[in-house]
Amino acid sequence: MGLRQLGAGLRRSWRSAHALLLLPVALIVMITVVDLRAPTNVHLGPALVIAPALTPSFGGPRTTAFVGALAVAAQTLIAVQHGGIGTTNHVVQLITLAVLCVIVFLYSVVRDRRQAQLAQVRNVAEAAQHVLxxxxxxxxxxxxxxxxxxxxxxxxxxxxxxxxxxxxxxxxxxxxxxxxxxxxxxxxxxxxxxxxxxxxxxxxxxxxxxxxxxxxxxxxxxxxxxxxxxxxxxxxxxxxxxxxxxxxxxxxxxxxxxxxxxxxxxxxxxxxxxxxxxxxxxxxxxxxxxxxxxxxxxxxxxxxxxxxxxxxxxxxxxxxxxxxxxxxxxxxxxxxxxxxxxxxxxxxxxxxxxxxxxxxxxxxxxxxxxxxxxxxxxxxxxxxxxxxxxxx
The missing domain is CATH 3.60.40.10 (PPM-type phosphatase domain)
Known part of the structure; x- marks a missing residue:
């Protein structure tokens, strides 16, 4: 594979990852807008955890952390608009969402490390097999x-x-x-x-x-x-x-x-x-x-x-x-x-x-x-x- 083909492949991978990032971001925006316009007795904020949970399927720890922070920020905005951030319900939702986002982030870190180790082992195995x-x-x-x-x-x-x-x-x-x-x-x-x-x-x-x-x-x-x-x-x-x-x-x-x-x-x-x-x-x-x-x-x-x-x-x-x-x-x-x-x-x-x-x-x-x-x-x-x- 030439350098030009490798570069083209990397650009396609970068574009694909950024295109997929639009999905959780759009999901956060949609849930936030609907929740803000819904009656006060309707709470869609907990659904925001779906966005960071989806992100590790295509992104790394940094992307997962970014989406998680965006979800927490969206939940904070919803809390401010619906009765204040200090209410018991909103405090519990914020803490729960933050904890889940941290768990998803840690999972993403562990997964990336294991993938790197697996890739290294695979490269060593391939080199050994080619020598044989x-x-x-x-x-x-x-x-x-x-x-x-x-x-x-x-x-x-x-x-x-x-x-x-x-x-x-x-x-x-x-x-x-x-x-x-x-x-x-x-x-x-x-x-x-x-x-x-x-x-x-x-x-x-x-x-x-x-x-x-x-x-x-x-x-x-x-x-x-x-x-x-x-x-x-x-x-x-x-x-x-x-x-x-x-x-x-x-x-x-x-x-x-x-x-x-x-x-x-x-x-x-x-x-x-x-x-x-x-x-x-x-x-x-x-x-x-x-x-x-x-x-x-x-x-x-x-x-x-x-x-x-x-x-x-x-x-x-x-x-x-x-x-x-x-x-x-x-x-x-x-x-x-x-x-x-x-x-x-x-x-x-x-x-x-x-x-x-x-x-x-x-x-x-x-x-x-x-x-x-x-x-x-x-x-x-x-x-x-x-x-x-x-x-x-």
């Missing part, structure tokens, strides 16, 4: 990338689902995974898996070896933290993908994770054949099979977590991902994520029961002059920069 889930670059070599994250927990931007991309020598490696649990409580295990992947992705030339290394990390982490009776409770599904820059193929190793979808021009959607091994952390030392399939220029590889396909509508039906994406096989990765976000939330009634993550990888024709893009992307990820089309 690095933004994905829009482009790496011949790949165009877009991602989507929908957290199930309110106020959270990430949860138990995760993804990461690591450019290497002549290839790009991608991880998408789902740790046990959802929402904020699962972030610790997601952080462990992401850290292990970023550390090990450049050390193991083979995806099967990389999967075994991640399996060992999850198993070791669980052994250090879990009680013996909780053994096997910490695990994660994961899909490791390696996309060579020059060869129109994709190498994959699945650890209990759903298979990706391959989108080809002309509304063609295929599911590559996988030979999955158990999830990470379930059986340490399990064999991991390497699967290879064609990934031609013009195709889009869609990776996703089970929170997408397990989203239910009002009648309990799962989201038909393969059927829906067949409509958008010719869309760009960014447009595909936009369509899926809107369609998935509409299917689930606006709220998901589990975290959901998707990555779209679109292969463009290789341009020799763009081959340096892998190095630039690696530098971008190393410093935690880049762009991610991410939604909470």
């Amino acid at each position: 889930m690095w933004p994905l670059p829009e482009e790496i070599g011949s790949l165009r990338i877009a991602s989507l994250y929908l957290a199930a927990e309110d106020e959270a931007q990430i949860g138990g689902d995760l993804y990461a991309v690591t450019p290497g020598d002549g290839a790009v490696r991608v991880l998408i995974g789902d740790v046990r649990g959802k929402g904020l409580p699962a972030i610790g295990e997601a952080a462990l898996l992401l850290g292990a992947f970023r550390e090990s992705a450049h050390r193991h030339p083979d995806l099967a070896e990389l999967a075994a290394s991640l399996d060992q990390s999850i198993t070791r982490y669980a052994a250090e933290l879990d009680a013996p009776e909780d053994a096997g409770e910490r695990f994660a599904t994961a899909l490791l993908v390696e996309i060579p820059e020059r060869d129109p193929v994709t190498l994959m190793t699945s650890c209990g994770h759903p298979p990706p979808l391959l989108l080809s021009p002309g509304h063609a959607v295929t599911v590559p054949s996988l030979h999955p091994s158990p999830p990470l952390g379930v059986h340490g030392g399990a064999d991991h099979t390497l699967d290879v399939f064609a990934f031609e220029p013009g195709d889009t590889l869609l990776l996703y977590t089970d929170g997408v396909v397990e989203a239910r509508d009002a009648e309990g039906r799962f989201y038909p991902l393969a059927e829906r994406v067949a409509r958008w096989t010719d869309a760009s990765p960014e447009a595909l994520m936009h369509h899926l976000r809107r369609d998935l939330l509409a299917h689930a009634g606006g709220r998901l029961g589990d975290d959901a993550a998707l990555i779209a990888l679109h292969r463009t024709p290789v341009d020799r002059h763009r081959h340096h893009g892998l190095g630039a992307a690696a530098e971008s990820l190393r410093h935690g920069t880049g762009h991610r089309d991410k939604v909470s």
Whole structure:
């Protein structure tokens, strides 16, 4: 957001607050005028408390204090005009109104402090979540990338689902995974898996070896933290993908994770054949099979977590991902994520029961002059920069 847009937003907010201030002021004026013209046995003054009671809904403590003082002044004017300020009835009304205005003012002060604390906590949480889930670059070599994250927990931007991309020598490696649990409580295990992947992705030339290394990390982490009776409770599904820059193929190793979808021009959607091994952390030392399939220029590889396909509508039906994406096989990765976000939330009634993550990888024709893009992307990820089309 630019400075001009920010300034315009602040001006609109200022105008809106001042427009709303007219409501309690007009209410005070109306009640005062009617009370002054009404017979002496009709007392509308107590209704003046409505004005300061409404003010905290749009204004801060100062605005609330101003409206409260205005209401007390109006009650004083009514008392002077109707029998004098010293009458018992008017004294009781003034004291009662003043006490209620003070209570409303104190409520406004406490509310503003709590909102400030909540905003600070939210900012810290957002910063921590951005550090954990690095933004994905829009482009790496011949790949165009877009991602989507929908957290199930309110106020959270990430949860138990995760993804990461690591450019290497002549290839790009991608991880998408789902740790046990959802929402904020699962972030610790997601952080462990992401850290292990970023550390090990450049050390193991083979995806099967990389999967075994991640399996060992999850198993070791669980052994250090879990009680013996909780053994096997910490695990994660994961899909490791390696996309060579020059060869129109994709190498994959699945650890209990759903298979990706391959989108080809002309509304063609295929599911590559996988030979999955158990999830990470379930059986340490399990064999991991390497699967290879064609990934031609013009195709889009869609990776996703089970929170997408397990989203239910009002009648309990799962989201038909393969059927829906067949409509958008010719869309760009960014447009595909936009369509899926809107369609998935509409299917689930606006709220998901589990975290959901998707990555779209679109292969463009290789341009020799763009081959340096892998190095630039690696530098971008190393410093935690880049762009991610991410939604909470």
